[in-house]
Amino acid sequence: MSEAKSAADLLRHLHRLHRQINDLKDRLSRGPRQIKAGEAAVAACEKACTDAAEKLKKARLAADDKQLQLKTREQRVEDTQAKLNTASSNREFDALKEQIAADKQANEVLSDEILEALEHIDELVEKTEIVKENLVAREKEHVALTQQVEERTALITPDLERVQAELTEVEKELPPDMRQEYQRIIKAKGEDGLAPADGESCGGCYQTLSPQIMNELYLNNHVVCAACGAWIYLPEDRKLNR
Numbered sequence: 001m002s003e004a005k006s007a008a009d010l011l012r013h014l015h016r017l018h019r020q021i022n023d024l025k026d027r028l029s030r031g032p033r034q035i036k037a038g039e040a041a042v043a044a045c046e047k048a049c050t051d052a053a054e055k056l057k058k059a060r061l062a063a064d065d066k067q068l069q070l071k072t073r074e075q076r077v078e079d080t081q082a083k084l085n086t087a088s089s090n091r092e093f094d095a096l097k098e099q100i101a102a103d104k105q106a107n108e109v110l111s112d113e114i115l116e117a118l119e120h121i122d123e124l125v126e127k128t129e130i131v132k133e134n135l136v137a138r139e140k141e142h143v144a145l146t147q148q149v150e151e152r153t154a155l156i157t158p159d160l161e162r163v164q165a166e167l168t169e170v171e172k173e174l175p176p177d178m179r180q181e182y183q184r185i186i187k188a189k190g191e192d193g194l195a196p197a198d199g200e201s202c203g204g205c206y207q208t209l210s211p212q213i214m215n216e217l218y219l220n221n222h223v224v225c226a227a228c229g230a231w232i233y234l235p236e237d238r239k240l241n242r
């Protein structure tokens, strides 16, 4: 290790770079997650549109059916009325009259049902319009989001590459006999493989560090937290004993 740079300086620098890299990676990975969520929202709106259209179609078919039914029944009333003139007996005449009255009553009920069905169709048309508008708005939002993510990725990626290159350079400052162990702890714990001393504790796991360990730290010696295995270093505001 060079005289100019203490072990604390080096570990502090490495830790800062690891944290920067993780932060940048975090921000990068947020993009695909946001896009996925946006796609799901658009798909939900599309489904709402399909469902609304299907419901409307069914309601229209049902209303058409009832209207056709009404027409047929009205025709029957007319036919029965025509038969009144040719009734061969009073009894037949009365029976025809009764049938006409019953049909007319049934037709009134059917007419009411048709009115209700038409009102329901109006409501469904309105709902269909609303879900269509929602879909358009969602799609617009998604286009904007996608663009945002692309812009952010374009900004962060070179930053990440720069910090990663810097890390590779700074790692070369580690004494060769420590590099393998350093790689192992970073692989196992990521940025938590390095921890500043927080008072008299490990800044990673808050385990108290013994006076002897603290002493080693002040002497610029390599110190590993007995509890979490992190490499401990002194923060910038704490001076080494030289």
Ligand SMILES: [Zn+2]
Pocket: 195, 202, 203, 204, 205, 206, 207, 225, 226, 227, 228, 229, 230
């Ligand atoms: Zn620890």
